Amino acid sequence: MISINFISPKETVGIRKIVLRKNIxxxxxxxxxxxxxxxxxxxxxxxxxxxxxSFMKNGHPDFKGNQYQLRxxxxxxxxxxxxxxxxxxxxxxxxxxxxxxxxxWCNARVKALNFYKKQGFKVHGKEFEIPLIGGHFVMxxxx
Numbered sequence: 264m265i266s267i268n269f270i271s272p273k274e275t276v277g278i279r280k281i282v283l284r285k286n287i288x289x290x291x292x293x294x295x296x297x298x299x300x301x302x303x304x305x306x307x308x309x310x311x312x313x314x315x316x317s318f319m320k321n322g323h324p325d326f327k328g329n330q331y332q333l334r335x336x337x338x339x340x341x342x343x344x345x346x347x348x349x350x351x352x353x354x355x356x357x358x359x360x361x362x363x364x365x366x367x368w369c370n371a372r373v374k375a376l377n378f379y380k381k382q383g384f385k386v387h388g389k390e391f392e393i394p395l396i397g398g399h400f401v402m403x404x405x406x
Contacts, residue, residue: 264310265308267354269303270305272301274303274305277312278314278315278339279315281337282339301317302358303315303316304355308342308347313338313347314339314342314348315336318331319331319332323368325388325401328365328366329363330368331367333369334369336375349382355367364406366406370393370399370401371384372396372399373397376400382404383404385404387401
């Protein structure tokens with residue numbers, strides 16, 4: 264059984280560490296995690312938290328309007344390729360729409376480009392490097 268719920272910032276950290284910060288000395292707690300406009304979603308499979316994502320009210324200088332930044336999207340490896348990330352994005356889109364969001368954007372890892380493209384995101388600009396993590400692209404999607 265699958266359920267999606269709002270979760271606390273603290274609940275995101277374990278999966279972020281395992282998936283996004285594995286063997287990397289970078290923080291798993293992000294600036295903005297505790298801001299009032301930030302929300303975190305968790306997908307539970309048989310009551311186990313297996314996938315997380317955070318949305319922070321944060322404007323990108325190249326875009327206009329009411330914006331949120333998607334951060335920390337991660338699914339435990341044994342649960343990847345089951346469309347759990349898709350479900351989280353679909354759920355979040357409804358919340359973002361209710362919050363009168365014009366656009367959501369993210370810094371997407373190169374290996375995740377196809378995932379985000381399938382969710383309706385478009386690439387903006389050129390590839391850039393985040394130290395210790397690798398190549399990224401800014402991606403965005405109107406809501």
